[in-house]
Amino acid sequence: MRGITRTVTMVAGISAAALLAAACGGGDSGSGNNASGGGGGKTGGAVTVRGCNPQNTLIPSNTTETCGGNVLDAITAKLVHYNPENAAPENDIADKIETSDNQNFTVTLKKGYKFHDGTEVKAKNFVDAWNYAAYGPNAQSSGYFMEPIEGFADMQCADEKCTAKPKADKLTGLAVKDDYTFTIKTSEKVSNMPVRLGYSAFSPLPDSFFSDPKAFGEKPIGAGPFKFDSWAKNSEIKLSKFADYSGKFGGKLDAITFKIYQDDGAAYNDVIANQLDVTDSIPSSAMIDDKYKTDLPDRNAQRAVGVIQTITFAPVKTDPNYADPKIRQAISMAIDRATIIKQIFNNTRQPATGWVSPVVDGYKANQCGEWCTYDKAKAKAKLDEAGGFKGGKMTLSYNADADHKPWTEATCNSIKGALGVDCVATPVVDFATFRSQIADKKMKGMFRTGWQMDYPSIENFLAPIYKTGASSNDGDYSNPEFDKLLNEAAAESDAAAANAKYQQAEALLANDMPSIPMWYSTATFGWSDKVTGVKITAFGTIDFSSLALKS
The missing domain is CATH 3.10.105.10 (Dipeptide-binding Protein; Domain 3)
Known part of the structure; x- marks a missing residue:
């Protein structure tokens, strides 16, 4: 999941008491452009974007919020990449993901993908990473996403303190066939399993991770278009272009700096002053009467x-x-x-x-x-x-x-x-x-x-948040009938039938709230007059593959 800190922003200039004095008005989702009017731009150069403090160190299977997730999205490559326009899954490291029954999947990798430490991405890097995520004693916040894979239950702790080791430390549903092929077997049919595999929890990990996970989290190694350079806590996270990146989602930039702000208004003012290149959070005071459009003419977008x-x-x-x-x-x-x-x-x-x-x-x-x-x-x-x-x-x-x-x-x-x-x-x-x-x-x-x-799935708004024991179930909600409907929906091979089951499950939430x-x-984004190609993805994030400095 990506628990969010930035997408909901409000007005500093209006008192809360005054807000509810007005008559009730209708809401509109808003629309508008999702990209800057410009395009092209030059190859190379560095940009700065608004960032925030990650909750944890930057391990993909233990990052479940946007502050760290935005960084990981830039430095990791997964089996699947989501199209920035419509979130449609596109193969990235995966050459093929094949299944005939929605329960047994064969994954074939493209050759030549490298981690930032120079080692090649192989099948074992996925299998080892997913086993690490699923193993209860490792206490990974995204470990829940491995639950559909056969053997997950035997890898879980019997109590919250994990006083006894689980029955197993490997997922029986994962098997390496050769350097570029591995198989996935799920406990039940999971019709949207390939769609899920672009989430950061499913990132591969280099062999070096397992010798010192704590150190890795402070200086992560991925296989994406940008590599991690440094992290000054409460200040900035610096990334630079990975010269040996072999994927097709790299873009033109040489470097990205996430400047960490404690106040959205400060980031916004820096964009106006061209001291920050992109902010993904417009303060509510600038939303009133569309003030941000006057502050940033031709330098804003919304979707x-x-x-x-x-x-x-x-x-x-x-x-x-x-x-x-x-x-x-x-x-x-x-x-x-x-x-x-x-x-x-x-x-x-x-x-x-x-x-x-x-x-x-x-x-x-x-x-x-x-x-x-x-x-x-x-x-x-x-x-x-x-x-x-x-x-x-x-x-x-x-x-x-x-x-x-x-x-x-x-x-x-x-x-x-x-x-x-x-x-x-x-x-x-x-x-x-x-x-x-x-x-x-x-x-x-x-x-x-x-x-x-x-x-992009209805399931993603339900299972990780409200299923019993799910990683993002902040309120510890549990409803056996809800869980049952989710399992039945996941097993449906027909999308319409699956959606109907998920909708039945969602309806139960109204009973329990x-x-x-x-x-x-x-x-709503704003940017400096130095950049072009600013696109808002379907996830509400910056598309770094299109962002560039003006020529």
């Missing part, structure tokens, strides 16, 4: 992307005050999404009516039903039906190094106005600390969550 913003409830063991689904439903109905979107985002978001982004095949509108429709009277009645809120004040936590304060405060004001319960927007110093508290199950109350699709859908996102 709907596969991203959703949600609010998640702490696990019941951490905070039992929100355990009753009726309380969760009441809170959701108490949020005036349309007014928040109108006043803060200038209608460049679309109120969410379910848990799946409209950009993916299988999306179905209104899966959340009345629970995602603002209604003060019904919200209060539902809370009364639950016996009221016994936890004193409600809290909604957010990471303070991005522009989330105004919308979380506005959301709390909406909840307080409808339910008569105090609600406080609560900052956490930065994204890395914020995500660590969530991962350690220490975060109480409600907290902002977001999802950037890993691959493990999270509150807020809005579907639109990415």
